[in-house]
Amino acid sequence: MNAPLPRVWDSLRQSRGKRLERAASLGFGKEIPVDRIIDLLEAVIQPGDRVCLEGNNQKQADFLAESLADCDPARINHLQMVQSVLALPSHVDLFERGLASRLDFSFSGPQGARLAKLVQQQRIEIGAIHTYLELFGRYFLDLTPNVALIAAQAADAQGNLYLGPNTEDTPAIVEATAFKGGIVIAQVNERVEKLPRVDVPADWVDFTVQAPRPNYIEPLFTRDPAQITEVQVLMAMMAIKGIYAEYGVTRLNHGIGFDTAAIELLLPTYAAELGLMGKICTHWALNPHPTLIPAIESGFVESVHCFGSEVGMDAYIAARSDVFFTGADGSMRSNRAFCQTAGLYACDMFIGSTLQLDLAGNSSTATLGRITGFGGAPNMGSDPHGRRHASPAWLKAGREAYGPQATRGRKLVVQMVETFREHMAPVFVEELDAWQLQRSMGAELPPIMIHGDDVSHIVTEEGIANLLLCRTPEEREQAIRGVAGFTPVGMARDKAMVENLRDRGIVRRPEDLGINPRQASRDLLAARSVKDLVRWSGGLYAPPSRFRNW
Amino acid sequence: MSLSIRHSWFEATARQRLAGLLDPGSFCEFLPPAVAQPSPHLAQLDLPGAFDDGVVVGAGQLGSRQVLVAAQEGQFMGGAVGEIHGAKIVGLLRRAVAERPAAVLFLIDSGGVRLHEANAGLIAISEIMRAVLDARAAGVPVVALVGGSCGAFGGMGIVAKLCSAVVMSEEGRLALSGPEVIETVAGVEEFDAKDRALVWRVTGGKHRYLMDDCAALVDDDIAAFRRGSIELLDDWQETPDTLARLRAKQARLQGRLSAYGRCRDGLEIWAALGISEPERVPLLDCDELIALKEGLPT
Amino acid sequence: MEKLEFKFPSQALLAAAPPALCGVVGSGNLEILVRSGVDRQICEISVNTSARGFGETWRAVLATFAASQAVGGTSIAINDMGATPAVVSLRLAQALADYRGGAQ
Numbered sequence: 001m002n003a004p005l006p007r008v009w010d011s012l013r014q015s016r017g018k019r020l021e022r023a024a025s026l027g028f029g030k031e032i033p034v035d036r037i038i039d040l041l042e043a044v045i046q047p048g049d050r051v052c053l054e055g056n057n058q059k060q061a062d063f064l065a066e067s068l069a070d071c072d073p074a075r076i077n078h079l080q081m082v083q084s085v086l087a088l089p090s091h092v093d094l095f096e097r098g099l100a101s102r103l104d105f106s107f108s109g110p111q112g113a114r115l116a117k118l119v120q121q122q123r124i125e126i127g128a129i130h131t132y133l134e135l136f137g138r139y140f141l142d143l144t145p146n147v148a149l150i151a152a153q154a155a156d157a158q159g160n161l162y163l164g165p166n167t168e169d170t171p172a173i174v175e176a177t178a179f180k181g182g183i184v185i186a187q188v189n190e191r192v193e194k195l196p197r198v199d200v201p202a203d204w205v206d207f208t209v210q211a212p213r214p215n216y217i218e219p220l221f222t223r224d225p226a227q228i229t230e231v232q233v234l235m236a237m238m239a240i241k242g243i244y245a246e247y248g249v250t251r252l253n254h255g256i257g258f259d260t261a262a263i264e265l266l267l268p269t270y271a272a273e274l275g276l277m278g279k280i281c282t283h284w285a286l287n288p289h290p291t292l293i294p295a296i297e298s299g300f301v302e303s304v305h306c307f308g309s310e311v312g313m314d315a316y317i318a319a320r321s322d323v324f325f326t327g328a329d330g331s332m333r334s335n336r337a338f339c340q341t342a343g344l345y346a347c348d349m350f351i352g353s354t355l356q357l358d359l360a361g362n363s364s365t366a367t368l369g370r371i372t373g374f375g376g377a378p379n380m381g382s383d384p385h386g387r388r389h390a391s392p393a394w395l396k397a398g399r400e401a402y403g404p405q406a407t408r409g410r411k412l413v414v415q416m417v418e419t420f421r422e423h424m425a426p427v428f429v430e431e432l433d434a435w436q437l438q439r440s441m442g443a444e445l446p447p448i449m450i451h452g453d454d455v456s457h458i459v460t461e462e463g464i465a466n467l468l469l470c471r472t473p474e475e476r477e478q479a480i481r482g483v484a485g486f487t488p489v490g491m492a493r494d495k496a497m498v499e500n501l502r503d504r505g506i507v508r509r510p511e512d513l514g515i516n517p518r519q520a521s522r523d524l525l526a527a528r529s530v531k532d533l534v535r536w537s538g539g540l541y542a543p544p545s546r547f548r549n550w
Numbered sequence: 551m552s553l554s555i556r557h558s559w560f561e562a563t564a565r566q567r568l569a570g571l572l573d574p575g576s577f578c579e580f581l582p583p584a585v586a587q588p589s590p591h592l593a594q595l596d597l598p599g600a601f602d603d604g605v606v607v608g609a610g611q612l613g614s615r616q617v618l619v620a621a622q623e624g625q626f627m628g629g630a631v632g633e634i635h636g637a638k639i640v641g642l643l644r645r646a647v648a649e650r651p652a653a654v655l656f657l658i659d660s661g662g663v664r665l666h667e668a669n670a671g672l673i674a675i676s677e678i679m680r681a682v683l684d685a686r687a688a689g690v691p692v693v694a695l696v697g698g699s700c701g702a703f704g705g706m707g708i709v710a711k712l713c714s715a716v717v718m719s720e721e722g723r724l725a726l727s728g729p730e731v732i733e734t735v736a737g738v739e740e741f742d743a744k745d746r747a748l749v750w751r752v753t754g755g756k757h758r759y760l761m762d763d764c765a766a767l768v769d770d771d772i773a774a775f776r777r778g779s780i781e782l783l784d785d786w787q788e789t790p791d792t793l794a795r796l797r798a799k800q801a802r803l804q805g806r807l808s809a810y811g812r813c814r815d816g817l818e819i820w821a822a823l824g825i826s827e828p829e830r831v832p833l834l835d836c837d838e839l840i841a842l843k844e845g846l847p848t
Numbered sequence: 849m850e851k852l853e854f855k856f857p858s859q860a861l862l863a864a865a866p867p868a869l870c871g872v873v874g875s876g877n878l879e880i881l882v883r884s885g886v887d888r889q890i891c892e893i894s895v896n897t898s899a900r901g902f903g904e905t906w907r908a909v910l911a912t913f914a915a916s917q918a919v920g921g922t923s924i925a926i927n928d929m930g931a932t933p934a935v936v937s938l939r940l941a942q943a944l945a946d947y948r949g950g951a952q
Contacts, residue, residue, distance in 0.1 A: 583879075
């Protein structure tokens with residue numbers, strides 16, 4: 001019998017040691033001069049590495065992304081990129097220039113069309129499109145990065161990092177990389193003697209480089225109240241009276257968009273008049289939406305934990321530390337992984353908008369010729385079967401869905417849409433574009449954002465459909481048609497059946513809720529302009545200049 | 551909270567502004583929608599018109615004074631002046647010469663000429679200019695109220711400055727060429743039209759008030775425009791321009807050009823005016839800014 | 849632009865009133881002018897719209913309005929800049945309330 005070959009048990013550590021030696025032999029210490037970053041990347045990254053380029057819908061390690069894209073493809077190639085978003089042109093350049101070949105990600109947003117083209121030309125291999133939590137989870141299973149390129153606000157001489165209010169994905173990425181033999185390289189906006197607080201300890205970080213300009217941050221969650229329409233006010237009134245009040249929703253997440261911004265701005269006015277202060281919307285998993293300021297100032301909100309921050313909100317957040325999570329230095333600490341977990345398991349409700357809904361309630365934001373991905377909405381917009389703790393809203397929804405003897409509750413997953421989008425594009429469709437996208441991309445599954453069986457309610461200007469109370473697929477279909485307005489899907493309804501659903505409270509019209517559509521006025525909004533938000537904040541909110549008209 | 555009882559002028563329609571500006575129930579519209587005609591030019595271009603062609607004219611009372619009013623609708627084609635639109639305003643101003651009301655209130659919300667109507671719109675604007683001067687020469691003050699989303703630009707910027715006085719809110723803008731026009735012609739280095747804060751520092755109500763381009767600065771609130779207009783007319787004596795006064799005005803403008811002509815931003819001008827923390831100006835509320843101006847060296 | 853003309857049977861509105869105007873011809877918006885018409889059992893509606901090819905959607909929205917409200921004896925004129933059915937329905941309700949208010 002042959003003795004087995006002796007197995008090497010520390011190949012990752014050895015590889016890491018060789019990479020660090022190569023860097024040292026080129027004269028690199030921990031602090032990398034900005035003009036030599038490409039030399040460093042070419043020294044420590046090897047062909048075939050799994051590389052995580054930090055970035056999300058807000059903070060971006062943009063300087064490291066551009067530097068990596070400028071590396072020599074003869075030296076660095078076949079990289080497997082594992083990253084939350086493919087958002088910057090340089091992210092796509094990596095594939096077009098032959099540095100990277102495979103991609104596992106969550107969201108692509110503005111680069112969706114370029115990405116779709118690369119897939120069709122077979123110049124990129126997509127591993128999978130994840131939700132944020134799935135991708136973070138896989139960092140700790142089978143997609144652990146060999147090299148992580150991250151963004152921080154500041155570093156001190158030892159290499160400790162301060163992440164600032166936009167902590168976002170950094171802790172999850174660094175933890176997976178630093179503790180599995182990987183290399184962590186941080187771009188920082190500034191070097192300081194003493195950090196306000198230490199978010200990442202120096203011995204988890206191998207190199208830092210001061211970027212020539214601060215990392216880019218997109219003001220993604222700023223919604224100008226001036227653009228909220230009367231129809232959105234009407235839908236917000238219906239949602240508050242017909243869902244928030246009836247279920248007593250205290251723990252929740254809102255999607256981005258004007259529909260939910262309208263709800264936030266009706267809390268201090270309409271909801272307060274209904275006597276709902278303290279009864280709804282007390283605990284949030286939410287980015288610091290400027291439109292939440294009036295509700296916070298009115299005393300509606302007890303706590304907000306954030307995925308990331310928002311441009312201009314830092315001083316306001318720091319001055320409201322009872323509400324937001326802040327460090328000993330006073331500034332906010334966000335954390336996408338924890339906030340997504342809160343959104344998945346600890347929230348009783350998710351409410352958001354979408355571009356298309358089909359007759360089963362499946363929704364999608366995919367449009368032809370663009371691969372946009374998912375981000376975090378599917379986690380928040382899904383009923384977690386692993387949840388065990390009860391709350392009144394969760395129990396009531398569970399009993400509506402499974403009957404009085406239910407052994408579990410239900411998360412409220414609400415889709416809020418106007419029946420038509422701009423240019424008269426119907427939101428309600430017989431078949432989602434996602435199916436055609438699946439066929440043209442050769443994907444294994446259509447990119448469905450929220451599955452119909454997770455959706456509890458659909459709110460449109462015509463009414464609310466409560467899908468929990470539907471007992472057959474046919475009832476479900478007619479309930480959806482019954483709020484689909486004058487779209488072709490809505491006009492093809494079985495009128496008698498919809499009236500029957502209405503009698504049973506499954507479809508409810510504004511008048512069934514005691515709401516006269518003519519009451520839906522922008523005067524109900526607690527703030528009607530960005531300037532009103534600044535006033536509510538006592539001058540602490542400093543909106544970016546593109547949102548100002550003063 | 552008192553924030554919710556404001557009725558924003560910036561956001562309101564022309565008809566809502568008039569309803570809140572004038573004494574309740576006093577407004578009587580000339581050529582109301584049911585008898586007016588939409589623009590024939592727009593119909594030829596296959597575009598839907600508006601029954602009132604984007605301007606509401608009529609008579610009413612302001613603090614028991616008899617006034618004539620014209621209110622442009624900024625949401626219809628940017629308040630732009632077409633042939634019928636212009637004719638309604640000119641007719642109103644001529645009526646003022648005949649009837650001698652206490653004032654004409656001109657609620658301007660316009661980017662200038664309606665390009666679809668080209669020459670007809672250009673002629674209409676020059677007729678409005680002439681009619682404003684005729685009304686003033688007849689002793690009727692013409693007061694421009696500027697606080698709408700389209701501001702007062704192009705030909706309507708000139709018309710505003712031909713009026714007896716201008717009442718503005720901080721949100722209002724007053725200039726000749728619009729920001730997008732400047733950027734298109736002279737490049738983004740010259741003027742970044744997307745930098746809204748810059749646009750307001752250069753054309754907005756606060757800057758105009760500090761530069762004496764408007765007589766009164768009021769909050770973005772319909773009731774504040776009403777109060778501001780009443781207070782202005784309480785003290786107003788319409789005196790026609792003489793050659794000597796025009797020469798003095800011209801000299802002041804030349805002095806202004808040589809003092810501030812090289813400035814790139816309202817901030818630089820405010821510093822030159824002697825304001826110690828110019829970057830704080832955009833954050834001040836209306837009363838604070840008025841107090842600040844009163845404390846400036848003259 | 850498309851011009852559409854409709855006539856719907858509708859329950860008679862109690863009394864004629866001075867004309868009422870609601871809304872503005874701005875992007876995604878419309879103006880509606882309600883006047884007294886000729887036939888007490890009929891609601892006449894004419895539409896000028898910037899969006900072509902939505903005649904059937906207009907018919908459905910306006911028919912629902914005329915069937916659910918007593919608007920016989922009115923003549924309604926609409927100038928539209930691409931308003932969605934939700935906005936059209938809301939404005940019709942507002943315009944009718946204004947018109948009825950004028951009849952008091």
